[in-house]
Structures are given as C-alpha cells and as structure tokens.
Amino acid sequence: MAHRLPDRSKLRLFTKGVSAGSSFFTPAPFAGYAALRHPRAISTSKTSEKPAIAIPTGHVSPPVAPATRAATPSASTSEVVEGQAFAHLPLTWPHEGWNENVLLNVVPSHREPRTFGDWIAWKIVRTCRFWMDLVTGMRPEQKVDSKNPTTALAANKPLTEHQWLVRFIFLESIAGVPGMVAGSLRHLHSIRRFKPDQGWIKSLLEESYNERMHLLTFLEMYKPGRFMRLVVLGAQGVFYNAMFISYLFSPKICHRFVGYLEEEAVHTYTRCLLELDHGCLKKWTDPKFRIPELAVRYWNMPEGHRTMKDLILYVRADEASHRGVNHTFGNLDQASDPNPFTESPGGGIVKAFPKHLSVTRPAGLEREEVISKETH
Numbered sequence: 001m002a003h004r005l006p007d008r009s010k011l012r013l014f015t016k017g018v019s020a021g022s023s024f025f026t027p028a029p030f031a032g033y034a035a036l037r038h039p040r041a042i043s044t045s046k047t048s049e050k051p052a053i054a055i056p057t058g059h060v061s062p063p064v065a066p067a068t069r070a071a072t073p074s075a076s077t078s079e080v081v082e083g084q085a086f087a088h089l090p091l092t093w094p095h096e097g098w099n100e101n102v103l104l105n106v107v108p109s110h111r112e113p114r115t116f117g118d119w120i121a122w123k124i125v126r127t128c129r130f131w132m133d134l135v136t137g138m139r140p141e142q143k144v145d146s147k148n149p150t151t152a153l154a155a156n157k158p159l160t161e162h163q164w165l166v167r168f169i170f171l172e173s174i175a176g177v178p179g180m181v182a183g184s185l186r187h188l189h190s191i192r193r194f195k196p197d198q199g200w201i202k203s204l205l206e207e208s209y210n211e212r213m214h215l216l217t218f219l220e221m222y223k224p225g226r227f228m229r230l231v232v233l234g235a236q237g238v239f240y241n242a243m244f245i246s247y248l249f250s251p252k253i254c255h256r257f258v259g260y261l262e263e264e265a266v267h268t269y270t271r272c273l274l275e276l277d278h279g280c281l282k283k284w285t286d287p288k289f290r291i292p293e294l295a296v297r298y299w300n301m302p303e304g305h306r307t308m309k310d311l312i313l314y315v316r317a318d319e320a321s322h323r324g325v326n327h328t329f330g331n332l333d334q335a336s337d338p339n340p341f342t343e344s345p346g347g348g349i350v351k352a353f354p355k356h357l358s359v360t361r362p363a364g365l366e367r368e369e370v371i372s373k374e375t376h
Contacts, residue, residue: 086216086294093209095299102356103313106320108267109362110150111259111327117250118330121257128174129264135231136166144271150263153271158280164272165222171265172215173232174239175322178258179208181243182251199339200329207322213298214315220292256330259364262323266362269316276309284308320359327364340370 113119126149133143142159145152159167183204190197224232247254275281283289284307291311295301299314325341340353353365 086220089216089294091298093206096355097300098314098317102359103317106266106316106359108151108263108270110263111363117253118256121253122260124257125260125264132170136170137163150267153274158275161281161283165218166228167268168218169215169222169224170232171268172211172218174235175261175265176208176211176215177236177240178243178254179204179211181240182247182254183208185247198337199342202342203325203339207325210318214318217292217295220294251334252330255326259323259327259330262319262326265319266316266323269312269319273309273312273316276312317359320362321355324358324361324364328358331364331367332370333367337367337370340365
C-alpha cells in the first residue's frame, strides 16, 4: 500500500507572521545580509554536488490493472508523491539550454522609461508588484529598498521556502499570459491579412510555454490551497482580458510592460539565489533535497548540477531572455520589423542574433541594430 503523505491542501496559504518561530521553515541566522546592496554580491561558488539519483534494478512489478488505475487519485491529491506528478509529462517544446557563463552572469537591471508609453507600462508593473506583495503576505521588513525596486537585493529579513514558492507560483501563473495573447493575436492577424508573420509568433508562443513549464516545476514542490487558486483565477481573468484589449490598441506598450514585468522576475529569482547562498533556506541547501524530475528533463540538467540553486539559475536565465526579447520588441516597428532572434525572410534569410544576447542585453536591442543587420 502506498504511503499516504500529509494532506498539504489543508495547509494555510499564507502565514500571518514571519518570525523564526512561526515561519513555514525556520531560516538560518541572517547576520550581514542587510549590508549587501549590489547584485554582483551573489556568490557564484559551486554548490555541493547532489548524489546521483539511484535507478532501481531487479524484478519489475507487472502493470497495474485497469480497475486499480481508475481508482488512483489525481495529481492534485496528497496520494501523489511530491515532485513526481508531472515527471513523465511529454516535452512538446524542448529547451535549448544555457551555458554556464550565461547562467552566472544574469543581473537585475532596469530600463529607464523614455516615452510616455514606457512610463505607463512601468507604473502598471509597479502597481502589480504592490498587490503581489500584499496578496502573498510579504512583511515590511522583508521588502527591499523601494527607491531601487528592481536592482536592490538586501532586506532586513529573508523569506521562507514556503513564501518563495507562493511568489514563484503566483508570478508564473501571470507571466504565462502575455506571450499567448500576443502570439494568438498575431496569428489571427497573419491569417486575416493573408501575410506571413515576421518571426514573432514563434518566440511569443515559446515564451508562454516556457513560463508554464516554470509553473509546473514549482507545482511539484507546493500544492496551492483553495484561496490561492481563487486568487489566481481572478487575476488571470482580469489580466488576460486587459492584455487582449491593450494589445489590439498598442502592442508596443504591451511588450514594454512585459519587459518591465520580466525585470521583476529576474529580481525575484536573483534575491532567492542570494538567500540560498547565505544559508537562509536550509531545506533547499540540504544535499538530500531533490528537485522535480520534470526540471531535470526539461532543461536537460547535467549530473552534479541538479540542486535547487541550479534550478533557480535556469529559471532566472529564461526570465532574463524574456526581458531582453520583449524590450527589443518594444523598440521595433510592430508591423514590419523582423524578430531579430529568429531567422526570418527579408529579401533573403536574415540570420538571427545569438540567443544569449537577449540575456546579456537587458534593455533589449535598439531598432537601428536590428535594421542594420537586416540590410547588410
């Protein structure tokens, strides 16, 4: 008989306090953390290698009978082993991977608004960040410097593993919307006008798929309660329709908005890495901790690089890429300019910029660079 795990769906979503005695996981001493003020203070030292996952050998038990399979609980119940619910999910859009240089050199950044549309996009993102902090229960002492919200990393008190997972899941449930909205609208536009797309649709749909894989990965480690499901349902309903209508009127502002949203995501994951490096998240730094098998398969993570820190590094690099791509899209002519990160027709085949530039150029490529590459 399968061992019954605790029913985590009955756990409260948020804690009312984040003291060392009442937090979901007790953080380590936090001495010296508030003194760190620069993103490059993150240690890039290698974490201890995680033991290889043992593969069972010997006699293989016969398949379960159909009647028993029908009675098996769904993935949302406590009967499913944590971290294995989506272990064999088909990967319809394989990840291309990141090299170590890219993974370790992502830093938080902010592209200053240059137009009125940029300013509107930035203010909407800041409003969304305020409500996210409120809904996910972030305490005042856990917040960073409000004058540099996307680059400052130090706070007086760290978050717990529970709080981080709540933020990750909420963030990814929202971040997966814009790419699908923009991609579907451009797809319909291409069909309606009987004209090919300039290579944007592929990147946009790939972005939404990537964000959904982030979400599924974190769902292997935390099962949301009813309240969180209700919050996500409401947020998604409002955000999807707002994004749909806004993209019809000004896709440029929408891409700038997503660029700023991804700046917040890069900041979130960078701060988590900082707290991991300073021993504040004991469960995730335990050598026995195993990340979901889905993550290992999706990012094709090599042996010895399958810790929670490695997982956050991969997710952060993805978010940094979305940041650069959307800021680039916000700089381009929405009707005629090609996607510089995919090969697209333009009097021949225009060779794409290397993908890592979407990570290392956080403010995006300027239109002059894209057009120059197209014409030469």
